[in-house]
Amino acid sequence: MAQTNNDGYYEAYWPRGARQQKTRALAPRLDTLEGKTVAQLWDYLFKGDEVFALLEEDLKRRYPGIKFVSWREFGSTHADDEKEALAALPKRFKELGVDAVISGMAC
Amino acid sequence: MKQAAATSIGLGMPNITLAMVPGHIGTKSKEELRRDVIGVTAEQVIQNLTVMPAAKGTSGEPGARDIVVRGGFNAVNKYFVKHEYSDGLPIVPPTKEAIEEFLRFTERSPDEVLGVLLPDRRAATVWSVAVNGVMAGCRPEYMPILVATIEAMADPKYAVEHSGNTPGGDTLIILNGPIIKQLDFNYTQGALRDGFQPNTSIGRFFRLYLRNVAGFLLHKTDKATFGNTWRVVLAENDDVLKEIGWETTGEEMGYKAGDNTVTISRFTGGGSLSSVSGSTPEQLLPYIADSLLRFNNWQITFTTSHGHGTLRPLAVLSPIIAEAIAKAGWSKLDVKKFLFEHARMPAWVFERQLRDWNIRGVWDLKDDVVNGRIPKVFYESDDPNRMVPIVWKPEDFMIAVGGDPMRNNAYIFAHNAFLGYPVGRKIELPKNWETLLKEVQD
Numbered sequence: 001m002a003q004t005n006n007d008g009y010y011e012a013y014w015p016r017g018a019r020q021q022k023t024r025a026l027a028p029r030l031d032t033l034e035g036k037t038v039a040q041l042w043d044y045l046f047k048g049d050e051v052f053a054l055l056e057e058d059l060k061r062r063y064p065g066i067k068f069v070s071w072r073e074f075g076s077t078h079a080d081d082e083k084e085a086l087a088a089l090p091k092r093f094k095e096l097g098v099d100a101v102i103s104g105m106a107c
Numbered sequence: 108m109k110q111a112a113a114t115s116i117g118l119g120m121p122n123i124t125l126a127m128v129p130g131h132i133g134t135k136s137k138e139e140l141r142r143d144v145i146g147v148t149a150e151q152v153i154q155n156l157t158v159m160p161a162a163k164g165t166s167g168e169p170g171a172r173d174i175v176v177r178g179g180f181n182a183v184n185k186y187f188v189k190h191e192y193s194d195g196l197p198i199v200p201p202t203k204e205a206i207e208e209f210l211r212f213t214e215r216s217p218d219e220v221l222g223v224l225l226p227d228r229r230a231a232t233v234w235s236v237a238v239n240g241v242m243a244g245c246r247p248e249y250m251p252i253l254v255a256t257i258e259a260m261a262d263p264k265y266a267v268e269h270s271g272n273t274p275g276g277d278t279l280i281i282l283n284g285p286i287i288k289q290l291d292f293n294y295t296q297g298a299l300r301d302g303f304q305p306n307t308s309i310g311r312f313f314r315l316y317l318r319n320v321a322g323f324l325l326h327k328t329d330k331a332t333f334g335n336t337w338r339v340v341l342a343e344n345d346d347v348l349k350e351i352g353w354e355t356t357g358e359e360m361g362y363k364a365g366d367n368t369v370t371i372s373r374f375t376g377g378g379s380l381s382s383v384s385g386s387t388p389e390q391l392l393p394y395i396a397d398s399l400l401r402f403n404n405w406q407i408t409f410t411t412s413h414g415h416g417t418l419r420p421l422a423v424l425s426p427i428i429a430e431a432i433a434k435a436g437w438s439k440l441d442v443k444k445f446l447f448e449h450a451r452m453p454a455w456v457f458e459r460q461l462r463d464w465n466i467r468g469v470w471d472l473k474d475d476v477v478n479g480r481i482p483k484v485f486y487e488s489d490d491p492n493r494m495v496p497i498v499w500k501p502e503d504f505m506i507a508v509g510g511d512p513m514r515n516n517a518y519i520f521a522h523n524a525f526l527g528y529p530v531g532r533k534i535e536l537p538k539n540w541e542t543l544l545k546e547v548q549d
Contacts, residue, residue, distance in 0.1 A: 007179030010200035014169040015192050015238045015319040017229035021119040029159045038156075044413060046132045047140065047466060054144040055152060062153075080409075080417045080525035083263070100156045106111060107132060107273065 035065040036099040041089075042071035043078030046105035055102065069096050077103065110271065113327040117228040121163040124155035133466065171232065187242075191324050194315060194337075198242040209237035212250035214537045221254070222261020225268035227322025231257050235320050243312035248290060248547055249305060251540075252369060253312055255532040256280060259371045260316065262530045269373075269526035271323045275331025276375035276523045278313055279421070281507055282342045283357035284367030286534060289544065294342035296511035299423075299518065306340040313337055313371075335376070344508050347426040351433035356507050359439075360531030367534035372419065372505070373527020377402050377520035383425075384515060388432045388445065395422055395517055396449035399504070400497060402519045405465050407457060407497050409524030412470065412480040416499035419529055421520040422446075426512040443501035450504075455491035505529065 030036055038059075042048040048071065056068050074092065075085045093101070108125055115123045128140070128148050135143065169175050176186040183200045187193040199205065210217055210233070217234040224231050233254060240253045260267050270278075287294055293303035301307040314337035323329040348355050349364075357368030380398050385391040399420050409418040424432075432442060454472055461467045472495065476486035485495050498504060510516060537543065 005179070007181055009177070009179060010183050010202050011174045011177045012183045012187070012200040012202060013206060013238050014171070014173045014175045015187075015201060015235065015242060015315070016168070016171075016227075017232055017235045017320050018171050019117065019168070019227060019229055020223050021117055021228040023121060023164070024119045026120060026123065026159065029157050031157070033153065033156060044467065044470075050137075050140060051128060051132075051144055051148070054141055055149055058145045058149040059152070062149075076413065079413055080415045102126075102152060102156075105128075105132065 030100055033059060033063045033066050033100070036063075037067045037069060037097050039069040039074070039093060039096065039098040039101045040071040041074055041077050041101060041103040043105060044076040045078065046107050048105040051104060052102070069098060109326060110328055110330040113324070114226040114271075117226040117322060117328075119228075122160045124160050126151035126155055171230070172234065192319055193242075194311070194318065196311075198315075199244050201238040201241040205241040206234070206237045208247040209240050209245075209250045209253075210234075212247050212537060212540075212543060213254055214535075215254060221257050224261060224321040226271065226328045227320070229320050229322060231261055231316075231320050236316070239315045239319055240312050243308050243315050244304070245308040245312055246290075246304065246547070248544055249309055249312075251367075251534045251536050252282070252286065252290075252305075252309060255369045255534040256309070256313060256371060257316060259369060259530045259532045260313075260321070262532075264528050265371060265373075265530040266526055266528060267317070267321055269523070270317055270321065271329035271331065272523075272526060273330060273332055274375040274523065275329075275334035276373045276527060277335035277338050278371050278373050278527065279338045279520065280309065280313060280340045281356045281370040281372075282340055282368070283345055283355040283362075283370075284365065284534065286367040286536075287342045287345065292340065292342035294344050294509055296514075298341055298509040298511075299339055301339050306342065310337045310339045338374075341423065341507065341509055344426050344510075344512065347429060347512065348508050351430055353429065353433060353439045353506075353508065356505070357531060359505075360529070362531060362533055367536070368531055369534060370529055370531040371527075372421070372529040373523040374421065374520040375406065375523050377421075377518060380517040380519060382515060383428050383517050386431060388435050388437050388442065391428060391432060392442065392445050393449060395424075395519070396446050398422075398517075398519045399446060399450040400452055402521045403497055404460060404521075406521050406524065408461050408465060408467065409522075410481070410485075410497055410499065411461070411472070412475045412478075413467070414524040416481065416503065417524040417528060418498055419503055419505050419522045419524070420498070421505040421507060421522065423507045423509055423518040423520070425510040425514050425516050426508055427515055428517060429508045439506055440501065442506060443504045446504050447496055447498065447501035450498075451494035451496050453492045454485070454495050457495050457497075 040052045215233045219233045221231045292305045317323045356370045362368045403420045472485045475481040
């Protein structure tokens with residue numbers, strides 16, 4: 001007896017959309033942290049205040065001339081006004097002479 | 108780390124550098140944290156800041172209108188599961204004929220971009236709405252609702268980019284307007300359960316769209332600890348609301364009575380309240396007020412400077428409860444005012460939740476008030492037993508009416524605040540809507 005194939009035939013389209021973001025180059029790295037100004041960005045979660053304090057302690061031990069700009073300067077990066085806070089950063093970094101940024105905390 | 112790596116692609120920086128604190132911050136002692144940050148994390152930070160990582164390209168993808176698989180039902184579904192286009196249930200294959208049936212129900216161009224969605228930063232086109240609508244098992248005539256829903260998803264105020272966060276909440280779509288009856292939505296008994304095609308399939312569509320166009324995939328960009336599955340559309344009981352003189356959710360979002368609207372908002376959880384009893388608002392509402400506190404626990408973080416009062420808890424009242432309250436002459440706003448006064452907890456309980464249990468170390472209510480970040484009601488004295496609300500104003504509570512008209516139950520939703528803020532959209536119908544509808548429903 002002939003078997004009936006109930007599987008059909010379909011030509012199915014891609015359900016996604018084109019990505020709108022091109023890859024961009026990361027900022028150049030620093031040759032050393034000695035004498036550099038490092039900004040801290042925090043989303044006020046996951047004990048970032050303690051983590052940043054420990055990082056400061058250790059990095060100052062290794063690079064005595066390193067300077068930090070506290071996360072307190074910038075506001076939370078994960079609050080209802082996070083988009084505005086992030087948009088303001090390039091100007092603030094320039095004003096503060098920031099060379100590098102450490103942003104935390106994720107989990 | 109996996110989520111950061113996956114999310115960085117959509118941000119255009121697939122090789123962005125990450126440093127890790129081993130294990131989980133939440134369960135470390137102070138000594139363990141010191142050991143791990145100084146012993147492991149610091150070295151990675153130095154490396155990340157001083158050594159350029161290798162470049163990473165992105166792999167090619169199909170074009171926006173490409174056929175990706177040809178074959179039988181099972182072969183198509185196998186392909187879709189393998190490529191993570193499917194939620195694990197069989198999908199309806201999105202063929203040209205099926206997609207074009209959906210496109211008949213909108214006057215928008217298929218190539219129109221409704222928005223660009225993170226984390227993948229993909230264009231949300233009308234075409235892709237139709238494709239995912241087919242997949243979800245929607246009917247073509249649902250297309251105007253699907254388009255409005257994705258317009259809302261793309262609204263920056265909704266903040267779709269947070270849809271893969273740790274709490275793993277899911278969106279509730281609230282529907283208002285004559286379209287409820289035109290398309291046979293369930294708006295009475297079992298209003299939040301699957302079983303009716305429009306409620307169920309549109310809920311599924313929303314999550315498929317989050318997967319396929321926003322880009323939320325488990326073990327990659329979606330890091331929900333547990334997660335919820337998609338929520339069935341809540342069609343409000345507009346008839347009852349009109350009878351008792353209360354605004355619908357759509358009207359509260361700024362639309363006119365009689366407009367077809369969707370309102371989307373993201374909720375992390377909630378629960379059912381059984382036997383909400385009493386014949387007066389004063390008898391009925393204390394239970395609701397108490398339950399709003401119980402279900403919105405860690406979420407009160409959004410009431411502080413973390414969220415600046417963006418918490419919008421939702422109470423869904425069955426019609427008989429709403430009718431009993433309205434019979435006493437109370438408006439929806441009266442209910443909200445009662446809830447604002449009574450859904451309160453001692454300040455020390457509020458602070459214990461966030462400071463001791465959620466480890467928000469650098470904050471307290473006094474500091475937030477004194478620095479002008481939150482309203483004075485949160486710090487009217489130094490008394491730790493002073494009662495504080497969980498929202499900034501009565502209007503922050505949302506109230507919807509639905510469910511079995513003859514059961515005295517309610518449902519409380521815990522809100523994710525600015526990580527899924529309520530956004531409404533009017534549903535645009537094509538000019539020949541009535542004709543098209545008659546064609547498909549006859």
